[in-house]
Amino acid sequence: MLTFAPGPSKVYDALPTYLQDAYNAGILSANHRSSAFMNLYQETEQLMREKLHMPDDYRLLFTSSATENWEIITQSIVEKASFHIYSGSFGKKWIGFAKHINPATDGLKIEANEAINVAELDIPAGFDVIALTQNETANATEVPLEVIEEIKEKYPEKMIAVDTTSSMAGIELDFSLADIWYASVQKCFGLPAGLGILILSPRAVEKCERKGEKGRYNSLSFILENAAGYQTHYTPNVLGIYLLNRVLKDLEEVQHIDANLRERMLKLETAVAQSKSLRMLVDNAETRSKTVLAVSGSEELIVSVKKDAEKEGMQLGSGYGPHKPTSFRIANFPAITNAEMDKLIAFLGRY
Ligand SMILES: *Cc1c(COP(=O)(O)O)cnc(C)c1O
Numbered sequence: 001m002l003t004f005a006p007g008p009s010k011v012y013d014a015l016p017t018y019l020q021d022a023y024n025a026g027i028l029s030a031n032h033r034s035s036a037f038m039n040l041y042q043e044t045e046q047l048m049r050e051k052l053h054m055p056d057d058y059r060l061l062f063t064s065s066a067t068e069n070w071e072i073i074t075q076s077i078v079e080k081a082s083f084h085i086y087s088g089s090f091g092k093k094w095i096g097f098a099k100h101i102n103p104a105t106d107g108l109k110i111e112a113n114e115a116i117n118v119a120e121l122d123i124p125a126g127f128d129v130i131a132l133t134q135n136e137t138a139n140a141t142e143v144p145l146e147v148i149e150e151i152k153e154k155y156p157e158k159m160i161a162v163d164t165t166s167s168m169a170g171i172e173l174d175f176s177l178a179d180i181w182y183a184s185v186q187k188c189f190g191l192p193a194g195l196g197i198l199i200l201s202p203r204a205v206e207k208c209e210r211k212g213e214k215g216r217y218n219s220l221s222f223i224l225e226n227a228a229g230y231q232t233h234y235t236p237n238v239l240g241i242y243l244l245n246r247v248l249k250d251l252e253e254v255q256h257i258d259a260n261l262r263e264r265m266l267k268l269e270t271a272v273a274q275s276k277s278l279r280m281l282v283d284n285a286e287t288r289s290k291t292v293l294a295v296s297g298s299e300e301l302i303v304s305v306k307k308d309a310e311k312e313g314m315q316l317g318s319g320y321g322p323h324k325p326t327s328f329r330i331a332n333f334p335a336i337t338n339a340e341m342d343k344l345i346a347f348l349g350r351y
Pocket residue numbers: 007064065066067068090133135136137138163164165166184185187
């Protein structure tokens with residue numbers, strides 16, 4: 001069964017080879033303080049620069065999930081409070097975790113079809129971090145990079161943290177627009193779940209040092225201390241890191257992946273726009289995601305489309321939260337081939 005679910009999602013077809021190679025290379029039994037592991041870490045960080053254009057002075061850190069990164073950011077970087085601008089369930093969970101750790105956390109909830117109005121944005125001095133969910137997987141919306149740039153220009157003294165869990169390694173990100181970026185590997189990286197990625201600018205590292213939070217197993221100061229020698233703060237998911245390394249090695253540079261995904265999304269959107277009974281959940285093209293499409297219809301229709309798709313060997317992603325019964329989601333992730341996407345597009349043409 002080919003899955004179009006937006007996470008966990010289809011893994012790259014080369015995965016069986018990577019897994020066998022990991023075993024044969026002996027890396028799975030390598031100590032995480034050994035040079036074999038340290039070289040793997042260093043090479044993976046370099047590949048993030050070459051393939052995804054992570055800046056030379058930004059650091060790649062390994063955590064267990066995007067969810068863990070929510071807590072690390074509040075615990076170890078935020079000095080006053082974070083201000084969250086969000087429209088969907090993942091952004092809402094993030095602010096929830098942040099509030100639990102720091103009650104001064106606040107934010108602005110916007111609608112899926114609503115673009116962030118940067119001119120009217122008023123974030124008081126009591127907030128030192130702005131939290132954005134660049135790609136909101138739950139309702140298939142995005143905050144375009146141009147909007148992040150406007151926010152950065154308006155608030156140069158604040159730090160921006162960006163959730164790109166379902167867009168990193170799919171769309172081309174301009175890392176210079178923010179100091180904190182994170183993802184996990186079971187979305188656009190096309191890998192099995194269980195590894196979180198946290199990327200920090202030198203300014204974010206300095207902020208962490210200034211705050212001086214320490215003593216927890218995932219205190220960022222402790223993570224950075226280990227990362228300085230290409231080691232990790234606990235025995236890491238070496239298999240996950242190895243797989244990430246292999247996927248990055250085989251990846252085209254991100255601008256080519258980005259161009260292909262945009263072209264495919266346009267085809268998908270056209271198929272839905274031309275359908276008699278299906279609609280796009282997000283009408284506003286400005287806020288619509290490039291890597292996840294949500295399609296809505298009556299409850300009966302959604303049930304039958306999902307059933308018909310399964311008969312053709314395709315599993316559609318369920319709707320999320322309040323949209324669950326009246327929508328489905330399609331991952332436009334790079335591990336799905338163009339031929340597979342064309343098959344889905346032809347299928348949607350029936351409705
Ligand atoms: C999937 C997802 C998460 C959670 O990722 P985990 O790896 O399960 O912690 C967070 N944010 C967004 C936008 C997501 O799509």
